[in-house]
Amino acid sequence: DRAAMTARQTVFVEAYTHDIADLQDPTKSLVTQVVIDGWSKLLIPGSRRPDKAYTSAPEGIELFDLKTDPLEHHNLAATRPDEVKRLTALQAAAWK
Numbered sequence: 001d002r003a004a005m006t007a008r009q010t011v012f013v014e015a016y017t018h019d020i021a022d023l024q025d026p027t028k029s030l031v032t033q034v035v036i037d038g039w040s041k042l043l044i045p046g047s048r049r050p051d052k053a054y055t056s057a058p059e060g061i062e063l064f065d066l067k068t069d070p071l072e073h074h075n076l077a078a079t080r081p082d083e084v085k086r087l088t089a090l091q092a093a094a095w096k
Contacts, residue, residue: 011036031057035091039067042087
């Protein structure tokens with residue numbers, strides 16, 4: 001429900017290839033991990049590239065400030081390494 005969605009501070013998303021490589025090891029099909037915490041959104045490329053031509057995935061780590069850049073035009077990863085590190089740690093803890 002909407003109240004539960006707005007109460008969440010952090011959202012985690014994983015994107016996989018359409019054809020699963022190994023059900024016992026999801027990392028073999030992992031295209032992208034995403035963590036959104038407050039206004040910060042981090043995209044972490046996985047071990048695979050998308051297997052459909054119409055699907056995209058980041059080439060490297062991408063960080064966006066959704067408040068000032070809701071269309072995600074300006075990758076801030078290089079200029080905000082502490083935020084990348086913080087969000088990467090959140091994603092790693094959630095992944096376990």
